[in-house]
Amino acid sequence: MFPMVTSFKKYGQLTIRATRYFGQSFMITLSQANHLLVTIQYPYEKLITSEHFCGRIHFEFDKCIACEVCARVYRIDLHVVGWKFEIDIQKKLLLNYSIDFGIYIFGGNCIEYCPTNCLSMTKE
Missing domain, CATH: 1.20.5 (Single alpha-helices involved in coiled-coils or other helix-helix interfaces)
Structure with missing residues (x-):
């Protein structure tokens, strides 16, 4: 052709x-x-989450004994626990506690190993 x-x-x-x-x-x-649309009007309607959902970390300052177990669970410097030892009461006093959420993966290991349950996961 x-x-x-x-x-x-x-x-x-x-x-x-x-x-x-x-x-x-x-x-x-x-x-x-x-x-149908799946948009949720957030402040007025809440999405039903799974029971295994790992949300924000809630920290109760009064329960913490500054044992630093949460800091030792992760190899990286994720949790920063500042404390000082009071000689007169023979106890550690917690000064500050912070979590670097830029590298935190919301695994929940720190919550699982906390002896006083001062860390907990919220559903948000």
């Missing part, structure tokens, strides 16, 4: 294939238009 005829034939086949792909993607888009 003539080279021009074969090139027009290939062009026609490619055009038909592209039109078919475009039509399939358009049909998928239209099929999703009939579904």
Whole structure:
């Protein structure tokens, strides 16, 4: 055959294939238009979370005995516990406690190993 005829034939086949792909993607888009919206009006409606959901960490300053178990669970400097030893009462006093949420992965190991349960996970 003539080279021009074969090139027009290939062009026609490619055009038909592209039109078919475009039509399939358009049909998928239209099929999703009939579904109900899943948007939740956040302050007024709460999403039901799983019982294994790991949310924010809640820390109770009064319960902490500054044992630093939470800091030793993770190898990196994730938890920073500042304390000083009071000689007259023979006890550690907690000065400050902070968590670097930039590297925290919300695994919950620090909560699991805390002896006084001063750390807990919220559902938020």
